[in-house]
Amino acid sequence: MPALVGALALAGLAASCARPVVDADELGARGPLPEAVGEPWDDSAEWDEGAEWDEWDDGAGWGDGAAWDEWDDDSEWDDDAEPLASFSIDGDGLDPGDAPPDVAASAAGIWRRFTELIPADQRTMLDGFELLPESYGGAHVYPSDRDPSRWIMGIGLGLRDELDATLIHEFGHLLTLQAKEVPPGSDGRGCTTYFTGEGCALSGSTFADYVKQFWPEHLIDEVAELEHSGDQDAADAFYERHRDAFVTDYATTNPAEDLAETFTAFVMGERPGGSTIAEQKIAFLWDDPDMVTLRDRLRAAL
Secondary structure (H helix, E strand, O other), X not given: OOOOOOEOOOHHHOOOOOOOOOXXXXXXXXXXXXXXXXXXXXXXXXXXXXXXXXXXXXXXXXXXXXXXXXXXXXXXXXXXXXXXXXXEEEOOEEEOOOOOHHHHHHHHHHHHHHHHHOOHHHOOOEEEEEEEOHHHOOEEEEEOOOOOOOEEEEEEOOOHHHHHHHHHHHHHXXXXXXXXXXXXXXXXXXXXXXXXXXXXXXXXXXXHHHHHHHOOHHHHXXXXXXXXXXXXXXXXXXXXXOHHHOOOOHHHOXXXXXXXXXXXXXXXXXXXXXXXXXXXXXXXXXXOHHHHHHHHHHHOOO
């Protein structure tokens, strides 16, 4: 059974893993942004040179009340993570199979929005879709048991106005962890770039270059120790010390979540004009012409 990397829930923004955590096998179970955080992604928002990143969240922390201990390797299945139904993908649609009609209709609506946002040639790595209950409060992706080079995406009900941001975040994982960027199957031994949990990021891949530029070894170790400790006060203090280095406090979870959150800000916002590390991370994606082209394609549906 694939393991969960991250989960950001709705009310209270509590971290909640649907599957036991083992390194980084399932990613980005991310819920909607608090209202205060939505403003930075408004196209009309202007950047102030040297502006502190905390202006982008008005003090609304992503991890307020987050139950970091739920991310422990010993965490167990939560009923909230049990899918209401699982679907195979049929072209631009879903095969309803034996799902109840109301569940199939809800899944079809979310999937339809995903296909509106994400071009067909950019979602070929997906192998299936799960509809999660509203109580799950977020979304996730994880490698398929059938073929680890392909992925399953699960989206919870009730995301409402934050559905687009959540879908883009999950696509950020799929884009940067797909097999041509991070070949599956490695156990990490001999990896000279970064071992994601799914595999060793290829040299020159977006993931490898991002980690090389923004995640020194001591930072990776510190964040891993925080996650293992389950000390929420220490986690909050870490974010406060590094507030100008992350677009949200959920981004401090690990490099994969940082990259997915940064990708979401990149797609939904404009190019930053400041020089904080968080702004440099967004600029890193702007400096990639292929990413800019993809951004334009995604924004056509926003």
